[in-house]
Amino acid sequence: MYKFVMPEVIFGSGSISQTGECCARLGARHVLVVTDQGIMDAGWTEQVLKSCRVAGLAATLFCGVSVNPTDDEADICTRVYQENGCDAIMAVGGGSAIDIGKAAAVLAANGGHIRDYEGVDRILHPLPPLVMVPTTAGSGSEVSQFSVIVDSSRRKKMTIVSKSLVPDIAVIDPDVLATKSARLTATTGLDVITHAIESFVSVAATPMTDVQAKNALMLASRYLRPSVASKYNREAKEKMAMASLQAGLAFSNAILGAAHAMSHTIGGRYPFLHGDINAVLLPHVMEFNFIACPDKFREMAVLMGEDVTGLSDIAAGEKAIQSVRKLAVDIGAPLTLSEMGFEAEAIAEISEIALTDACMITNPRDISAEEVAVLLTRALS
Numbered sequence: 001m002y003k004f005v006m007p008e009v010i011f012g013s014g015s016i017s018q019t020g021e022c023c024a025r026l027g028a029r030h031v032l033v034v035t036d037q038g039i040m041d042a043g044w045t046e047q048v049l050k051s052c053r054v055a056g057l058a059a060t061l062f063c064g065v066s067v068n069p070t071d072d073e074a075d076i077c078t079r080v081y082q083e084n085g086c087d088a089i090m091a092v093g094g095g096s097a098i099d100i101g102k103a104a105a106v107l108a109a110n111g112g113h114i115r116d117y118e119g120v121d122r123i124l125h126p127l128p129p130l131v132m133v134p135t136t137a138g139s140g141s142e143v144s145q146f147s148v149i150v151d152s153s154r155r156k157k158m159t160i161v162s163k164s165l166v167p168d169i170a171v172i173d174p175d176v177l178a179t180k181s182a183r184l185t186a187t188t189g190l191d192v193i194t195h196a197i198e199s200f201v202s203v204a205a206t207p208m209t210d211v212q213a214k215n216a217l218m219l220a221s222r223y224l225r226p227s228v229a230s231k232y233n234r235e236a237k238e239k240m241a242m243a244s245l246q247a248g249l250a251f252s253n254a255i256l257g258a259a260h261a262m263s264h265t266i267g268g269r270y271p272f273l274h275g276d277i278n279a280v281l282l283p284h285v286m287e288f289n290f291i292a293c294p295d296k297f298r299e300m301a302v303l304m305g306e307d308v309t310g311l312s313d314i315a316a317g318e319k320a321i322q323s324v325r326k327l328a329v330d331i332g333a334p335l336t337l338s339e340m341g342f343e344a345e346a347i348a349e350i351s352e353i354a355l356t357d358a359c360m361i362t363n364p365r366d367i368s369a370e371e372v373a374v375l376l377t378r379a380l381s
């Protein structure tokens, strides 16, 4: 028995102009628009505000979202929501803006501290309407039942999982991706690859998540390189937007694995980009997980365009891992944790904390703190 949850999805060029009408359909009168300075500078926030005006809605702007968003930002965002009498939240941005939008919705409707909701299914009261507009491909947060927020007192990223966090509507406009730098396109694209692979091999994978994960992996393997190469390759942007969406649907329902559990823990302590950490960790986690499901590794190699004819599952599985490494090299992602500034002294503590992350539960191979430490040591250099 399993379930599959997802929001209404509006996908396509120009769909950002529909955002105000989406909020109006959900009964909103005063929308809190959550975003960051980069998105405002790119002009996308103005388009969303204009769409709200056209739909006859009042709007208040909150643009205090950082790269690794914190509980303090969630508190401030909630105050802005309440003090301005808002009744719906629209986040425009990458995973950070969307996760803060979700956290503010939780706090506005349920009170307390966002820490109170860490883990699975701890949100009791229904949230205000949520419309999410991703500007990267991407976090997948616009369709997921996750919000990941840094607990500043514990310097740890908390994973909050609840069906309540599935937005009402996701508006995915591939045109928005054209304003992203090659660097950001690369790091967010490798997050998509990590979502697809971890959800495909997850112990909670189902036929419905496998369809999404496999197509996402196939699309991202094929189109991430050209998407990084050119801002103006519309086909690559559209395919990567779809890959991000499908990987998001897959991991929202099948959850993730050890790479994300470690990545969340490191991201709570260091100001690294989430996709960069995943890019470095993923091949090491794949090598560790391989014995759990060699047949799935063979499938992944084929989806990534590798020829596995006549190869054993072991040889084919190695090709999947090599393919991931080659992609990271080709698009200029960091290849080691040490080049990012991670220190060996942190490994013991990070390993213990990573074991408690909700994403570790669905990793296909049982893992101990000692084994996490070995993987982090391998990823160092």
Ligand SMILES: [Fe+2]
Binding pocket: 139, 191, 194, 195, 260, 274, 278
């Ligand atoms: Fe991720």
